[in-house]
Amino acid sequence: MHMKQKRHLVLVGNGMAGARLLEELLERGASESFQITVFGDEPYGNYNRIMLSHVLAGEDGEESIYLNEIGWYAENGIDLRSGVRVVDVDLPAREVVDATGARTGYDVLVIATGSSPHFPPMDGLRREDGSLLPGVSGFRSLDETRAMLEEARSGEHERAVVIGGGLLGLEAAKGLQNHGLDVTVIHSPAHLMNQQIDADAGAVLRRSIEGAGISVVTGARTTGLTACTEKGRVSGVTLKDGRTFPADMVVVTAGIRPNTDVGVRAGLVVERGIVVDDQMLCVEQPVGSQVYALGECAQHRGETYGLVAPLWEQATVLADVLTGADPDAAYHGSRTSTKLKVAGVDVASIGQSGPEHPDDEHVVFSDVRRGLYQSVLVRDGRLVGATLLGDTRKSAALQQVFDRGLPLPEQRVELLFDLGDTAEGSVEDLADDAQVCNCNGVTKGDICGAVADGCTSVKGVMDATRAGKGCGSCKEVVSKVVEHAVAAGGGALTEDPSVHWYVPGVPLRKDELVAAIREQHLTSVSAVFAALAPGGAEDAKSKMGLTSLLRTLWPTEFVDERDARYINDRVHANIQRDGTFSVVPQMKGGVTTPEQLRKIADVAEKYGVGMLKVTGGQRIDMLGVKKEDLPKVWADLDMPSGYAYGKSMRTVKTCVGTDFCRFGLGDSTALGIAIEERFQGIETPAKLKLGVVGCPRNCAEAYVKDVGVVAIGGGKWEVYVGGAAGASVRKGDLLATVDSPEAVIQLTGRFIQFYRTWGNWLERTYDFVPRLSVERLRLVLVEDSDGMCEQVDAEIDAACAAYRDPWKERDAPDAPGRFSAPALPLLPLPVVPSRPMGAPGGTPREQLPVEIVMPNEEALMAGAQQ
């Protein structure tokens, strides 16, 4: 009964290289032979450092960047000491010493301590105690990112200076600019990203960056920082040439330095990094001692790396060596090529960036205005370098030519432009080991493997391999490879079938669902589940969509089950982050009266409304009303609901039109009011916003509304559909020009009813109209090609006739506690201001612990937000 003693592997550094090594080890069954302990300086599991750029930019929440959360370690039998720094290694005793003074023995030690930001010497950089001047930060860790994000969002700072215009600097600049800061990048070499690209490409990149509103200063060294003594924080930077730039925040991204102190303490050979051999074993260590290093802290054949792709290769080799899966595995160094999205610009660089020999052929295509720069460098008939900026679609193909020394076309320019061929480059020609996703180290082979294992959809492969889940610049290639691999296997590319279902819980498209509901006369949401859902199971996320559909199909017979409504539709108001609600009364066409305004003012005072705000929809929002006050507020207002919460017709914005405007060609205000009155409260697949303007100057933004109406003179009106100016911006398509307000109302009604019938759940008209095409809509709705206009008109009439102001429910709520039962929120919640910050009488900023909460990504994708 003798169990083989497991060897103890200690990993110092829980960053991207260390974590990848763990995954590779587990994949090779290392938990059989090793007991693993991990020391990580940062108090987290491990996260995707690359994504910090997205976090700083506010595009991703912290929680979405974790690769393995703390629980993952325990699940895999790994002892994680997170937040514990290793300070020393006792090589002879084979022990590491951590910051608590504790010693931990090891049989095998792996050092993966990464790098730290380099702070070039600058006057005033540090305070007396050695800490950084407040307001100055590096850009490496989650903690630094979090702190910068908080400062950037505080609204207290206006200007930021980024010192260093490499990859990190540009990402930091873009991130801070996203939060409204005025950003200047100061870079001491002569052009941006000089590590990766040549001067001409740098000039094109600079234009793109400046075009995005970021100031760039090159060839300028920062020599000092100034501080504001009052605030005790940075106030500006001083350049060598004497220029000064004011700054409330300074980010230093002037290079990185490998973290070698653990190696130095241990007495290992350290040059720029900890020197390792081809098996990642540290050189010249005592015989029998097993200390390895990988990642940015390691120096291999004279190279240290600053990007993730080489680390993946190192981790694979080391895992092969440690587990004996391939004892002869060897790392030969990585060709540094990069494909990145930097501050929104695609950049790929392969091999050398510019010519060095007189005989080098350097073929350049540059289109500064469009931000394009592409070049190839050929020496002795072989590709030795390529730089692509703005359009990197050719990079995978070029990489392959570079890696394998493939013969080149006689016309070198064909390397950049596949004359004749489609511009996409052929994924078919890619080698299996060609890396497609650099961020997560996924090769074409990995993708094909996932397909061979049964994934047949792009989404499925992305989930299985993590390809495309880093910076996202490779998504297009990933889709192509999947498409190709599936076809090569004789299969057909699938989409997750659920993408076509009307709601996730009932496996039917909208037309099939409508047919089944009509045929079986299903008038309630529970009846639909019972008859049509697998196993008759209800599904919480499907209820809202079904309610909307049933109301459309059965204007009078619909059996209303309140639990099938979203909270907003149960209480006819919009839930806020603190569990209170907003109240937006109808204000047709944006026109109001002194009497209405007086009532609103009185109600706001009486119920302590948190904020009174003029909305982007031309009416007034009362925010912060308690649920139990809603019926009283409505009663006191005695105005109808503005449906600001529903998937329904919201507002009709109007301009002042002929009555007042010297350019007015039609009475847009009156027509807008008439339209709003007619279609008030009509539920639609997604919200519906309208606008009417008195001339093509378009003051009420009718061109970008779901339905927009424009007076063009001579009594004529243009009706546009499918416009948007929200998350996507689209000018509406002209459906028809008609010659009376009545005709406008009729055509609008037809369009709305058609959209109600054929639009998918949560599909805004900006997707619906292009899906069906405006030509088809015109045939059906204007020319009546299908002879259905009469019926459509009758249906919308019936729907309009069924309107009842939901706020009337104040007198007879449908259920006990509908409004009176508080949902008890709750413990200390984010505080909503009692007046906007900065406004007269507003809450001071420092009293506002308002933090940003990220919605459920998937739900957002599904468009399920209100």
Next chain:
Amino acid sequence: MTATTATTAPTAPTAAAPGVRVAALAEVPPGEGRAYVVDSTTGPAQVAVFHHRDGRVSAVDAVCPHSGGPLADGQIDSCVVVCPLHLNTWDLRTGESTSGQAPVRVHGVAVIDTPDGPQVHVTPA
């Protein structure tokens, strides 16, 4: 915390019924939730009680662990509750989140028949 916001004053457990009565079942419409404050060993607990359409009841913490949302105002089916604020989901039987959030506590809950109709009793976890 304001324990007084409970709509029904909880009454002490009796020998026959487990936990404390928080409401008549009829006060929680089918398919919906309501929140109550219930005393527990660790102080007053805010509990969301859900009345499933199949007649069962579930009870979990009323405060969404994600960002304090009112779970009782969420939508449910026979398995999960969807928080109204950011649409994260939790399994009502295990309390585990099915969208990657921290779990909620699951509280004991029973429906006791009385001459005044069925009553909901909660035993805080």
